[in-house]
Amino acid sequence: MPRARAGQLPSGQRPVQLLAGHGAARGTAMGRARVRLPHALEVAEQRVATHQVEAELARLHRALDAARTEMHELRQRLHGALNQEVGEFLDLHALLLDDPELLYGLDELIRSGPYSAGYALRLQRDRLAKVFDGMDDAYLKSRMDDLDHVIGRIHAFLQPERPPVMKGLAGEILVCDNIAPSELAQLQAQGVVGIVTAAGSALSHSAILARSLHLPLIVNVPQLLSRVADGDVLIIDGADGSITANPLADNLRDYRARLKEHAREQRELGRLRSKPSRTRDQVDIALLANAESLEDVTQAHALGAQGLGLYRTEFLFLQRNELPDEEEQFQTYRDAALGMSGRPVTIRTLDLGADKADRTGLTLSNEENPALGLRGVRLSLARPKVADTQLRAILRASAYGKLRVLVPMVSTREELLAVRRRMLKLSEQLRGEGHMVSEHVPLGAMIEVPAAALALESFIDLVDFLSIGT
Numbered sequence: 001m002p003r004a005r006a007g008q009l010p011s012g013q014r015p016v017q018l019l020a021g022h023g024a025a026r027g028t029a030m031g032r033a034r035v036r037l038p039h040a041l042e043v044a045e046q047r048v049a050t051h052q053v054e055a056e057l058a059r060l061h062r063a064l065d066a067a068r069t070e071m072h073e074l075r076q077r078l079h080g081a082l083n084q085e086v087g088e089f090l091d092l093h094a095l096l097l098d099d100p101e102l103l104y105g106l107d108e109l110i111r112s113g114p115y116s117a118g119y120a121l122r123l124q125r126d127r128l129a130k131v132f133d134g135m136d137d138a139y140l141k142s143r144m145d146d147l148d149h150v151i152g153r154i155h156a157f158l159q160p161e162r163p164p165v166m167k168g169l170a171g172e173i174l175v176c177d178n179i180a181p182s183e184l185a186q187l188q189a190q191g192v193v194g195i196v197t198a199a200g201s202a203l204s205h206s207a208i209l210a211r212s213l214h215l216p217l218i219v220n221v222p223q224l225l226s227r228v229a230d231g232d233v234l235i236i237d238g239a240d241g242s243i244t245a246n247p248l249a250d251n252l253r254d255y256r257a258r259l260k261e262h263a264r265e266q267r268e269l270g271r272l273r274s275k276p277s278r279t280r281d282q283v284d285i286a287l288l289a290n291a292e293s294l295e296d297v298t299q300a301h302a303l304g305a306q307g308l309g310l311y312r313t314e315f316l317f318l319q320r321n322e323l324p325d326e327e328e329q330f331q332t333y334r335d336a337a338l339g340m341s342g343r344p345v346t347i348r349t350l351d352l353g354a355d356k357a358d359r360t361g362l363t364l365s366n367e368e369n370p371a372l373g374l375r376g377v378r379l380s381l382a383r384p385k386v387a388d389t390q391l392r393a394i395l396r397a398s399a400y401g402k403l404r405v406l407v408p409m410v411s412t413r414e415e416l417l418a419v420r421r422r423m424l425k426l427s428e429q430l431r432g433e434g435h436m437v438s439e440h441v442p443l444g445a446m447i448e449v450p451a452a453a454l455a456l457e458s459f460i461d462l463v464d465f466l467s468i469g470t
Contacts, residue, residue, distance in 0.1 A: 337401025376409025
């Protein structure tokens with residue numbers, strides 16, 4: 001059988017196409033396109049009779065409740081590192097579902113139109129989109145993506161039938177209008193090797209998460225859904241945003257060359273793993289990792305991290321109905337210390353607020369300002385038994401490595417003084433019980449609220465180190 005020459009199409013093959021978007025998450029991949037057409041929010045104007053308004057409001061709120069339940073169930077299925085990375089985005093979307101601006105506007109539109117729930121949702125979305133479009137800051141403007149994902153979820157529950165779940169995605173590249181952060185981890189677990197979207201931003205939460213998951217992502221590709229067909233073979237490069245549909249032999253050779261170059265770069269980086277992080281003027285800078293699970297600790301050690309700059313403890317408290325006891329926490333912190341083989345491990349005390357999924361009753365579920373309310377050190381001081389249990393576990397684990405204690409959401413000297421006094425008292429108590437405790441467990445403060453930055457001079461003598469929060 002004669003072969004097609006380079007640049008010549010084999011019989012029956014769709015023509016090669018070169019598309020370009022914005023690279024949002026680095027990585028190169030090749031696979032068949034799985035096209036997901038948009039679940040468009042293009043609802044025609046539809047008014048309802050006055051006597052139907054209450055029923056339409058009820059239909060809207062059933063959809064809202066269903067969306068909240070779905071978000072909650074997704075959150076419960078997360079574990080390990082994904083609990084933090086994906087969970088934060090799910091928490092944000094859950095908060096948007098309860099945003100008064102969104103909900104009040106919907107109710108008003110249904111009553112004043114009177115409009116159907118679907119059309120009211122579209123009008124409210126368009127109104128909010130104008131606000132975001134008028135913003136000068138590109139990052140803030142990209143937050144409209146989050147709102148679109150939430151509104152799309154509500155809209156889907158207003159439909160008589162939910163769209164079918166996509167299956168058989170292993171080795172495929174998803175082509176769609178946009179992608180929600182909550183979908184990414186699940187798609188990667190199903191074997192999706194890359195994602196290309198018609199809309200979206202490299203500054204979106206989806207892009208941030210895709211980079212964390214090392215899942216190639218290209219966004220904002222013009223005419224994507226009209227030019228790429230289901231089953232087309234795609235080569236994508238998340239670094240430069242290039243897409244080759246239905247590649248020819250030359251394109252395939254280029255792809256193989258890029259894979260080899262990537263492998264070479266990884267080998268070079270691997271050789272740097274054991275090298276010191278040192279500036280040209282011979283100043284050593286420690287490179288520390290963030291972690292919240294033993295899987296993270298193992299990876300940090302393998303990648304040559306010089307310690308853990310932040311070990312989050314919230315995962316021990318989330319998605320459960322009872323509080324973790326001292327022994328469970330001790331074993332977790334001890335294993336983190338052992339896993340880093342003598343390198344410093346900074347354990348942040350519990351930073352749980354009403355904006356996190358807490359079923360233990362530890363936080364206030366109806367708090368007006370969950371992001372800055374009873375959380376962090378304020379929660380620990382308000383729940384002394386819970387705080388003492390955690391501090392005892394950390395102090396016991398300090399015998400197995402270089403542990404440091406980091407206190408979150410600090411704003412006053414009195415808070416740090418209270419924690420330091422508790423640590424001293426609990427250390428004496430543990431030694432009296434026969435436990436070994438490190439002679440000195442450094443205490444640090446997280447500087448993440450304006451009050452802490454302004455009051456720094458008043459409490460800096462109480463801490464051994466500071467951590468700047470974002």
